[in-house]
Amino acid sequence: MQARRVHYLNVDYGVKSWLLTKDHKRIAILYLVSISFFFAIGGMMAALIRLELATPAGDLVQPDVYNRLFTAHGVIMIFLFLIPSIPAVLGNFLIPIMIGAKDLAFPKLNLASWYVYNLGAALMMWALLRGGADTGWTFYTPYSSMYANSEVILTALGAFIVGFSSIMTGINFIVTIHRMRAPGLTWFRLPLFVWAHYATSLIQVLGTPVVAIAILLVAAERLLHIGIFDPALGGDPVLFQHLFWFYSHPAVYIMILPSMGVMSELITAFSRKRIFGYRFVAFSSLAIAVLGFLVWGHHLFVASQSVLAGVIFSVLTMLVAVPSAVKVFNWTATLYKGSISWETPMLYAIGYVGLFVIGGLTGTMLATLGFDIHVHDTYFVVSHFHYIMVGGAVMGYLGGLHFWWPKITGRLYPAFWSKISALLIFVGFNLTFFPQFVVGYLGMPRRYHAYPEEFQVLNVLSSAGATVLAVGYLLPTIYFIWSMRYGERAGSNPWGAYGLEWQIPSPPPTHNFEEKPVVTTEAYDYYTLKEKRVA
């Protein structure tokens, strides 16, 4: 019997040791618990929405309740789950390890971000218990500022506060990546996961303040009747949409970029190969982050924006497709002559590529002005962004969680069940959302509590798919928890993957590295790795 190894999980068991921890790995776990909780709540809202939409008549809940459901679903999933998901959990856990550091640059700020997040989340939950908001997650004025008779201010204030946790995480990552890389770890030796988070952090830091201001202005108009957005008070309702989307479109990239980083890790690890076109993949993340700030007007194609503005935003939006396509093609090329194993994380990765391609291509369709007029504000849009955010971001998050779970917990989960869950999620997702493209082109507007009969078949398919999807999400919850106690011990590198995180024990010790690592090779250099082992 060997001596019990001390690692970050067993170093201390007290509640205080968790709530006051400055260890990035423990904070990642705290975030994991929080966002999983909110994902479950947001998911239940989605279940109720799909149940209501199984029949054309609005017969399950009152219209007012329905509106609060989809608002809560959107607000929770975006602000409390998707935005923090990969950065705050996987990024938090992995970035210091991947760059050979013992923690993030500002450990206390990191812990503070979790508390700020929970404060904002608590306000939102309080708002929800008081009846919730009914404006949609977009808070469009003047409905939100002057007409809605619901908990708009509390909900918006919650989102405002959560925004600061996102800014804190962003600043922490930027500084850490700049200042704390191990000797020899040049920018172009960084894992692409780190590049993707760097790009994400830039958006978080630059974009979030704008939406914070927009939210405050709504509150100012609502409380003090200062005319900013309501024309009856001398305001401009479309101004809000500009301010809101200036952040909220880049926010989409906050959600998708980290998952692209995860993809690059998964695809290289399960092909055991250097990524094809490293620099192109790295710079495409930055290109997406920069271009992402120039496309917000595509949310206003039918909102009285001038025709010229529409044309400019359309062409700029098309440009975003190029770095996205570059990523997909490079991932595909990485598989060529790889050594590919079909482990669970790789199944997620392959599923991700498929869903992201559909989400991306329908995105370019929506950027096409003449097409967008017809499908704007219909289920076509709903389906498109779920392909990106669920098919992309959530698949990436789950793929990443399956990949690094052995590192985080030191345990393996059951391979069979995890493959079943990957399959169920892929099938359930497509069954839920593909029919929504069709029903959207038919003309079904989004945020409809009741709808004409001819849309029913497609809606029933969608609701059926949601059931499959729910089972797919439930399975990992069960086997992950099971594995923490009963899972096989993982060892330091169960996948035979490259990367600093795989060179330290699982779970890692509190300070990650016994001695500061020196990096001498490119990222994903499996060739040298193998030679070293042989030698």
Added chain:
Amino acid sequence: MWKNFPLFPDKATELAAEVDQLTFVFLAIALFFSLLVATLVIYFAIRYRRRSEGQIGETEETGIWLEIVWSVIPLVILLGMFFWGAKIYIKAYRPPADAVEYFVTGKQWMWKFQHPEGNREINHLHVPVGQRIRLTMTSEDVIHSFFVPAFRVKADVLPGRFTSIWFEANKTGTFTLFCAEFCGAEHSQMMGSVIVMEPQDYEQWLAAGQPEQTVIGSGEALFAKYVCNTCHFPDSAARAPILQGIWGKEVALSDGESVVVDANYVRESILEPTAKLVKGYQPLMPTYQGQLSEEELFQLISYVRSLTSGAAESEDSVAVGDSKESEE
């Protein structure tokens, strides 16, 4: 549940056919690229599956030319689609000069329509087939959006300003109208229809409605009621700008800027006369904010426009967004 289960929406305008054409071509492109990537991924994943535990992938050099090819090809295709889409968009949002103007008001949760002849309707709009129709729209409360899937047209309906959209139905029938912008509790009940009729049937329908006055006639009556003519009269020299012949012209403002006289400018001048004062005039006009309904405002504006001969035909070309943004 299975009765009338369509997979593709009805088409009732030429625009609809054009949009569908774009859709089909784009779908074909999307399908090609999806299948290409899916086939390659699955083929590689099987062909290069790991055969022994310690096996690693073969390293290869990054092909710069490959990166260029797969950046440029999508870019070129997308730019092509962009131009095509922009062409349709410009057409959809620039009403032709000979379009007949109808007035639409959105409010929680109903649609109100007024025909040029003066007939009024709620939620259902009757129009003749083969006639170009321009809808000038505004909202009495929050943002709504006018959406008729069979026409493939949509435009947000905003409070405090006019937006417009046009269509020409090419077949008769009843086509669903949705509010596409979330507008509150009964958003999904804010539905209606556009009923496209043969011209002679439409004439009969109009006549049966026995409207009291045409839109311009009502506007003229309002002009008299509010004694606008005390100042705005062709020979009243100095007190207010002469309205005859002013529509569509650019006028100089007292602050040195200039503005084109269109519906949104006249609207603003009635509600907030001092906001953009025409050069050479004193700020004497009182505000009519709160005294005129949206419908009356529109009637008054229609009358002002009718004072410029041929103004109805030389309507300002950019409909949506012809207002504040371009001026500010």
